[in-house]
Amino acid sequence: MLTDRYDNPISTSSTKARDLYVTAVDKLLEGAPHIVEAFEAVVAEDPDFALGHAGLARAQQATGNATKAREIISKARELAGNATERETGHINVFDLLASGKTKDGFTAVADHVTAHPRDAMVAQTSTSIFGLIGFSGLPGREAEMLAFTSSLRPHYGDDWWFLSQYAFALCETGQVDKASAVIDRSMAINPRNAHGAHVRSHIDYEAGETLTGVSYLNNWLKDYDRSAVMHGHLSWHVALWSLQMGDTEQMWQRVDADVKPGVALGMPINILSDTASILYRAELAGETVPKEKWREVSAYASKFFPNPGLSFIDYHAALAHAMAGDSDALSKIISNPKGPAGELVRDAAEAFAAIAGQDWLKAERLLTHCMSDDARLGGSRAQRDLLEFSLLECLLKQGKTEEARRLLTLRRPVLADTHPVQGL
Template sequence: MACFDRYSLPLSTPSEYAANRYRTGVDLLLSLWPGAADALDEAIAADPEFALAQAARARLHAIRAEIGDARAMITNAVALVGRNGTPRERSHVEVLSLAIHGQAAKALAAALEHVDRWPRDVVVLSLPLGAFGLFAFSGMADHDQARVALCERHARHFEDDDWWFLTYRGWAHGENGDVRLGRTLTQRALELRRHNVNAAHAVAHVLYEAGANDEADAMIAGWLPEYDRSGILHGHIAWHAALIALERGDTKRALAIYDANVAPAASLGVPINVVSDTASFLWRMQAYGHAVPAGKWDDAARYASDYFRQAGFPFADVHMALIAAATGATAALDERASALDALVEAGTLRAGAVVPAICRAARAFAEEKYAKCAAILEPVAHEVVRIGGSGAQREIVQDTLLVAWMRSGEAGKARALLDQRLHRRPSPRDMRWLNQLVTA
């Protein structure tokens, strides 16, 4: 009996049980819901020759930053698929292998070629999408539009009630500026599959971009308790709630959420999320004029010291620089910035010179050299998108520039930016700042 995945693509396994556990495991993988590892392990146990099950398990290892396990598993999948896989399966495994082995540019090109032939192969289609996908970390200045284009090119291949495609199509549009469409699609995706972490995350982002703080707060409060604390994005979704409280000026609640869910001692997330969420929350709090309680920056620095030591991963570089600047680790910050300069000079840092510029601006800001910070950031502000991540995550750089302008006497520039932001979405924090500038 022939076996198929949820999208009617043939699977090279004679075991319907293995295929069933694979379908379940892939759905859990694509929704980031706990249980994917068990389901995929059961598929592999039922058919140890089932290459795609091993490839999906490798992908899950990679998402969880278990790189050694991911590479061992994908290497085994490559060997298996070479013996008994179809052309689609061999290409599928090869794309995942490129991504897992850190060959991001080749993986992106191969993924795009693959989905042109097999657009419903959603494990591969998922790779370029999302805040941490191959497009986001490509260094492209137009990666938000590239995600929209990819989704729209293949939309005809998916039903209107496909929860996975709705999630990422909505995410793509929301991040690219069509917040209304993004909200419609992501909220529908969450309705269709409530235990879909990526949809809950996407809804949090589109509500943030819409300035719908009350709705975002209510959604997170109602949904997060259903998601186990061990889930990869548990701390990050709580981070969104902490930012809402911070935007309202409720530092007591913001810190309570941070301490309970986001801080290194509380979060069970992967290093990139823990480092970026702790650094960006504490930096925002400090930049907005609130005192960061003693020890919190040191805790963040202690956790971060085990990760991202080598420069060259722009999104991590920026957040490591924030931590170094805030804790006075200027030698480490300068060393990172110089290493990034060398990569820019060699042409191997795809995000370009904006990355070391942000690092140096962070140092200037921490040292209260606000005019210098603004002078560094202003010429590269339009390039910040190239570091990847989401608009909400990257906004920390714009906030830094804005506060630097306000504190260095550039009230006109600050007012113009605040006016632009407030025309895009309501913000109680931005309105407070604008009122301060108007009455100063």
């Protein structure tokens, strides 16, 4: 029986379909461009290969086409009669995820990976900060991600994909030096792994290596297709570092060419969160942000995420609505927060409303409570610095300069000399 790159038997008799499948899986794992087309080539070569259809469904989901993903996973289920037990479980996982049953999906992932740890397509659903653990909204999710990736470590050796995910989990739990060594091994094996370049960027950010990071990422992006899923978000990292260095010209160039709605080609979740984040961090640093830019991202949030549902999206949408002055859209989030971190979303949303109204004391109180366990809101430490710096601004506006400096030094010492908020 033929096997994939991870030595898992697969139910196709076509060597060409197998080779195409291995290539397609690698493309998805590395965030390469044209992942949908890669899996379409697999099912064109062997229309009866159930796992090929499951991969295509996952690729559609990963590029933001949930409706298409649900249609395609139904085809995979129809073809699963001749599949192996592992392949049947694999298809079941993606069926649950395509149907929006994330809680049941994570249970299925955990059971499946215990039995089949080298099923990387299933494992990758829970390794990233944007995965099932990262978006769980539950306390301790960073430690859980590290525990999950650590449990896989004996099964993957020096696999470039696994090393990049393990490095990210190490980074997010503060083990920056160890993470740096691991990501270097990963990128030496596959230097065009976009997710690896992303992890490298986070490690450089946490280490305070601004010049090294922006230079590396600018060079890496030269050969990365704009249509690929990570292009816009990696450009956000460049824009963020440019802002830190005071190079606002490069910051706006990246935002207007690669990050904001209408130009970025990535996932809506990244377009919303990246744009709202960089606009507000620019304002905090003293840059003038035209109101029209806020209206643009607020309208985008209302179009793509009209109803609260995921904490990470919701608090960025709330920020955009507050800055744009869309009180109706903001009230919808405040009055009806969803998910296990809903109470933190409400705090953040009300805090942004207070900031827009210059009620600095109210915003300070809300953000202080929100940040008691802000990891539950989702996103990386770098992304959640938005909340950290918002609180600093509230303190500064009340004349509490020493308290703001002390807070930054205690909570984010690596950024204490970067002047993220004007007047600090």
